[in-house]
Amino acid sequence: NADIAMYNAKTNGRNNYQFYDQAMDQEADKRLMLETGMRKALEREEFRIYYQPKVDMVSGRVTAMEALLRWEHPELGMLPPSSFISLAEETGLIFPIGEWVLRHACLQNRAWQDQGLAPVRVAVNLSGYQLQHKGLIATVRKILEETGLDPMYLELEVTETVVMQNPDFAVAILNELRGLGIHISIDDFGTGYSSLAHLKRFSVNTLKIDKSFVREVDINSTDAAIATAIIAMGNSLNLKVIAEGVENEGQFSFLRENKCDEMQGYLFSKPVPPQEAAKLLRGEGLKIPETALAELSI
Ligand code: C2E
Ligand code: MG
Ligand code: MG
Ligand code: MG
Numbered sequence: 001n002a003d004i005a006m007y008n009a010k011t012n013g014r015n016n017y018q019f020y021d022q023a024m025d026q027e028a029d030k031r032l033m034l035e036t037g038m039r040k041a042l043e044r045e046e047f048r049i050y051y052q053p054k055v056d057m058v059s060g061r062v063t064a065m066e067a068l069l070r071w072e073h074p075e076l077g078m079l080p081p082s083s084f085i086s087l088a089e090e091t092g093l094i095f096p097i098g099e100w101v102l103r104h105a106c107l108q109n110r111a112w113q114d115q116g117l118a119p120v121r122v123a124v125n126l127s128g129y130q131l132q133h134k135g136l137i138a139t140v141r142k143i144l145e146e147t148g149l150d151p152m153y154l155e156l157e158v159t160e161t162v163v164m165q166n167p168d169f170a171v172a173i174l175n176e177l178r179g180l181g182i183h184i185s186i187d188d189f190g191t192g193y194s195s196l197a198h199l200k201r202f203s204v205n206t207l208k209i210d211k212s213f214v215r216e217v218d219i220n221s222t223d224a225a226i227a228t229a230i231i232a233m234g235n236s237l238n239l240k241v242i243a244e245g246v247e248n249e250g251q252f253s254f255l256r257e258n259k260c261d262e263m264q265g266y267l268f269s270k271p272v273p274p275q276e277a278a279k280l281l282r283g284e285g286l287k288i289p290e291t292a293l294a295e296l297s298i
Contacts, residue, residue: 034084037073038093042100046072049104050271053280054123054242054264057256060288062281064121064155064183066264067105068271069097089129098130099139106147106154108274113153117281121183123155128162132169137176144180151181157208158184160192167198178203185242190226199237207234209260211245218250228258235259249289256292 041047051065071079088094102124109122130136144151156177163170163186174184185206186194190213209230213223227243234241243255246265255263268287269280280286 031087034087035091038071038084038088038091038097041071041073042096046074047097047100048072048078048273049101049108050273051108051122051277051280052264052271053269053277053286054262055268055286055288056262057260057292060292061118062120062286063262064123065109065277065281066123066157066271067101067108067125069101069125085127089127094127094129095133098127099143101125102140103143103147106143106149109153110147110149112278112281113149115278117278119153120281121153121155122149123157123183123185125157125187128159128165131158131162131173132166136173137180140177140182141180152183155183155185155205157187159187160189160194162192163202164192164194164198167201171198171201175203178205187244190230196233199233204239206240206242206262209241209243211243211265214243214245214251214255214265215247217243218254224254227255227260231258231260234261252289252292 048070050068050070052068053062054064054066055061056063069081069085071084073079085094088097105122105124109120113119126136133139140154140156144154158170158174163174178184183206184202184204185208186202186204187208188210189207190210207230209227213226213230215223217223217227231241240261242262242264243251243260244264246252246255246263246267248267251265252263252267267289269285272280276285
């Protein structure tokens with residue numbers, strides 16, 4: 001591993017520089033292999049979209065399916081976005097890949113609706129590069145037209161950090177997207193230091209509490225304070241609040257008692273391929289904790 005090699009090289013003197021160089025070469029090789037592979041991955045249809053439900057805490061129903069990208073690499077197996085999204089951003093491949101995700105998520109949602117399933121939103125994650133791209137609005141409009149999906153069933157998730165890098169710009173573009181009738185969520189909320197003044201100007205629909213605050217929400221008083229503050233702020237600004245990364249009943253109970261509107265996480269379902277997502281939409285396999293069943297009107 002490159003870090004260990006670097007450590008050895010620095011501490012043990014000259015002989016180890018060779019080892020260090022080798023490790024560096026291996027890293028560079030892997031990067032090059034991913035980069036050339038990624039250029040062909042679209043035409044070879046190696047990208048997959050997994051879907052993870054968002055669950056409403058009043059009705060117990062699915063409100064949206066979040067599209068989460070995977071790359072089924074011929075040699076390396078199923079790769080998570082953390083292993084290739086930043087490379088896609090550095091190479092500009094994020095634009096065709098992002099457009100592919102948007103189109104296929106919208107097509108999938110149309111197909112579910114055409115099958116007669118109760119309509120839900122499909123939520124697509126947007127990279128900061130996509131948000132700043134001049135053609136974004138035109139691309140979104142084109143895809144909505146092509147797929148015939150009603151804009152109210154498309155949701156775009158943008159991370160708070162990206163929004164706060166250039167709030168004035170973000171306000172303008174998010175307002176324009178909202179103008180199309182699309183649902184907008186601020187992802188990983190709590191990590192990007194939004195000021196209340198900015199929040200007031202964003203015409204967004206939902207704040208998504210970052211999973212780093214959810215992990216210990218029921219046992220750590222600081223995380224509990226942050227989560228309840230976000231919920232209170234969302235309520236007073238008329239925004240929905242969702243918690244991501246809900247894994248256990250302790251987190252679930254705390255968030256439900258504190259009136260978090262929606263939840264998402266392994267407790268309900270992990271991200272699944274389209275076939276399994278359709279089952280979840282039919283109400284099969286969605287795990288709702290026993291303790292909640294009595295109170296939820298389902
Ligand atoms: P995100 O949008 O904040 O998505 C949440 C991540 O948490 C997902 O990881 C999801 O699989 C994972 N997760 C869901 N429930 C739980 C849980 O209960 N516990 C834990 N520990 N984790 C949970 P994933 O799929 O690896 O995606 C990571 C990130 O990659 C996403 O974070 C998103 O920012 C980005 N990403 C995913 N798909 C796309 C895409 O199509 N385009 C772009 N630009 N970014 C994407
Ligand atoms: Mg997301
Ligand atoms: Mg998130
Ligand atoms: Mg997150």
